[in-house]
Amino acid sequence: MSPDIIFPLQGKRVWVAGHKGMVGSAIVRRLERENCETLTVDRKTVDLADQAQVRNWVSDAKLDAIFFAAAKVGGIFANDTYPADFIYDNLVIEVNIIEAAYRSQVPKLLFLGSSCIYPKFAPQPITEDALLSGPLEPTNEWYAVAKIAGIKLCQAFRKQYGCDFISAMPTNLYGPGDNFDLNTSHVVPALMRKAHEAKLRGDKAITVWGTGSPRREFLHVDDCADALVHLMRVYSGDQHVNVGSGEDVTILELVKLVNSVVGFGGEIVHDLSKKDGPPRKLMSADKIRALGWAPKISLPDGLASAYQAFLSLPGLPQLDGVPQTV
Numbered sequence: 600m601s602p603d604i605i606f607p608l609q610g611k612r613v614w615v616a617g618h619k620g621m622v623g624s625a626i627v628r629r630l631e632r633e634n635c636e637t638l639t640v641d642r643k644t645v646d647l648a649d650q651a652q653v654r655n656w657v658s659d660a661k662l663d664a665i666f667f668a669a670a671k672v673g674g675i676f677a678n679d680t681y682p683a684d685f686i687y688d689n690l691v692i693e694v695n696i697i698e699a700a701y702r703s704q705v706p707k708l709l710f711l712g713s714s715c716i717y718p719k720f721a722p723q724p725i726t727e728d729a730l731l732s733g734p735l736e737p738t739n740e741w742y743a744v745a746k747i748a749g750i751k752l753c754q755a756f757r758k759q760y761g762c763d764f765i766s767a768m769p770t771n772l773y774g775p776g777d778n779f780d781l782n783t784s785h786v787v788p789a790l791m792r793k794a795h796e797a798k799l800r801g802d803k804a805i806t807v808w809g810t811g812s813p814r815r816e817f818l819h820v821d822d823c824a825d826a827l828v829h830l831m832r833v834y835s836g837d838q839h840v841n842v843g844s845g846e847d848v849t850i851l852e853l854v855k856l857v858n859s860v861v862g863f864g865g866e867i868v869h870d871l872s873k874k875d876g877p878p879r880k881l882m883s884a885d886k887i888r889a890l891g892w893a894p895k896i897s898l899p900d901g902l903a904s905a906y907q908a909f910l911s912l913p914g915l916p917q918l919d920g921v922p923q924t925v
Contacts, residue, residue: 602833602834602890602891603833604832604833605832605833605834605835606664606706606707606763606831606832606833606835607832608630608633608634608635608664608828608831608832609633609634609635610634610635610636611635611636611663611664612635612636612638612660612661612662612663612664613630613633613635613636613637613638613662613663613664613665613666614638614639614640614657614660614662614664614665614666615627615630615637615638615639615666615668616647616665616666616667616668616669616696617667617668617669617670618639618668619641620668620669620670620672620776621772621774621775621776621777621778621820622668622711622769622772622820622823622824622827623666623668623669624775624776625774625775625776625820625821625823625824626666626668626824626827626828627639628821628824629821629824629825629827629828630828633828638660638662640656644656647669647691647692647695647696648688648691648692648695649695650694650695650698650699653695653696653699654695654698654699654702654703656699657696657699657700657702657703657705658699658702658703662700662703662705663705663706663707664705664706664707664708664709664831665696665700665705665707665708665709666709666711666827666831667693667696667697667708667709667710667711667749668711669692669696670689670692670711670746671684671685671688671689671692671742672713672742672778675738675739675874675876678738678739678741678742679738679739682741683741685739685741685742685745686741686742686744686745689742689745689746689749690745690748693710693745693748693749693752694752696708697710697749697752697753697756697764700762700764701756701760701762701764706763707763707764707765707831708753708762708763708764708765709764709765709766709767709827709830709831710749710750710752710753710764710765710766710767711766711767711769711827712746712747712749712750712766712767712768712769712839713742713743713746713768713769714768714769714770714771714816714841714843714880714882715735715736715739715742715743715746716730716735716743716746716747716750716768717729717730717735717880717882718731718732718733718734718735719733719734719735719736719737719877720733720734720877721733723879723880723881724845724881724882724883724884725841725880725881725882725883726841726883726885726886727768727838727839727840727841727883727886728838730747730750730839731747736876736877738874738876749766750766750839752764753765753766754766754837757837758837763835765830765831765834765835765836765839765840766839766840767826767827767830767839767840767841767842768839768840768841768842768882769818769823769826769842769843770816770817770818770841770842770843770844770880770882771785771786771787771815771816771817771818771880772785772817772818772819772820772823773785773787773788773817773818773819773820773901773902773905774819774820774821774901774904774905774908775820775821775904775905775908776820776908777820777905777908777909779791779792779909779912786815786850786853787817787853787857787902787905788905788909790807790853790854790857791857791860791861791902791905791906791909792909793805793806793807794857794858794861794863795861795863795906795909797863797865798861798862798863802863802865803865803866804865804866804867804868805854805858805863805865805866805867805868806868806869806870807850807851807854807867807868807869807870808869808870808873808874808875809850809869809870809871809873809874809875809876810869810871810875811849811850811851811854811867811869812849812850812851812875812878813849813850813875813876813877813878813879813880814847814848814849814850814878814879814880814881815847815848815849815850815853815879815880815881816843816844816845816846816847816880816881816882817844817848817853817898817901818842818843818844818894819894819896819901819904819905821896822844822894822895822896822901823842825892825895826842826887826892826894827842829890829891829892830842830887830890830892833890833891834890838886840886840887840890841882841883841884841886841887842887843881843882843884843887844884844894844898845881845882845883845884845888845894846881846898847879847880847881848898851867854867855867856898856899856902857902859899860899860902860903860906861906
C-alpha cells in the first residue's frame with residue numbers, strides 16, 4: 600500500500616537546481632507529468648557558487664520546492680585527480696542553496712547525495728544507518744565528505760528551524776544525459792564508449808580496469824527521477840533514503856551486457872594495474888520499498904536506451920551511415 604501524499608506537486612513552483620545534468624534533466628522530464636511549474640536557471644544568470652546571487656534568485660522566485668541535483672561529479676580518476684575542486688565546489692553550492700531555501704522559507708527541499716557517502720567496507724546491503732560508521736573509499740572521499748555535509752545541513756536546518764528538507768542517496772546512475780568523457784565518466788558510459796569505439800575500429804579485444812570481480816548496483820536515471828518525485832510527495836523525515844534497484848552485478852557481467860548492447864564481440868582483457876575499488880556496493884532498498892516505490896526499467900533495457908542516447912549525441916557524426924566518435 601502506498602503512503603499518503605503529504606506534499607502534492609500540482610500547481611507548485613518547483614526549481615530543479617542542476618537541470619542540465621543527467622539527474623536534473625531526468626527530473627525535469629518526470630515533472631512534466633505533475634502539472635507543476637518547473638523553474639530552471641542557467642549559470643550565466645545565477646552562479647550557484649555566489650551566495651548573494653543564489654539568495655536573491657531564490658527569494659525572487661517564490662519557490663514551493665527545490666530538487667537539489669546540482670553538483671560537481673565524476674568517476675574515480677576525476678575524484679582522485681581533482682580532490683580540492685570536488686570538496687570545495689560541492690560544499691559551496693550546498694551551503695548557498697540550502698541556506699537560501701531556509702532564508703526564503705521554501706516549504707520543501709530534496710537534497711541529492713550519492714552512495715559513495717557510505718564506508719568502504721559497510722555491511723551489505725548497505726542500510727541508511729551505516730553512514731559515518733567507518734572509513735570512506737579513499738579515491739572519492741572528497742566528494743563523499745561534501746555530500747555527507749549536505750545531508751547534515753538538511754538535518755541541522757530541520758532540527759533547528761523545522762525546515763522540511765530531506766535527502767536521497769541514489770546508487771550508480773546511467774542513462775540519457777550521461778557523461779561519456781573517458782577521463783571523467785562513471786563506469787557505464789566509459790564502458791559503452793570503449794565498446795563502441797572498439798567495434799568501429801574492428802578491435803579483437805577491449806581492455807577494462809581491474810579484475811571485474813567487484814559487484815555494483817545500477818539504476819536508470821529515469822527510474823531515479825521517478826523515485827525522487829515520489830519521495831518529495833510522500834516523505835518527510837530526518838534520515839536520508841537510499842534510492843536503488845536492490846540488485847547488483849559484477850563489473851565483468853556489466854561489461855558483457857554493454858558489449859552485447861553495443862554489438863562488440865571481442866575478447867575482454869583486464870588491466871590489473873588499475874584499482875578495483877570496494878569489493879561490493881549494494882544499498883538496501885527496504886526503506887524506499889516501504890514508502891511504496893520500486894524501479895521499472897531492467898538493466899538490459901536501460902543499457903539499450905542509454906546506448907541509443909549515446910548514438911544521438913552531437914559528437915557522433917554519420918559516416919556512410921555509421922555513427923563514429925570524434
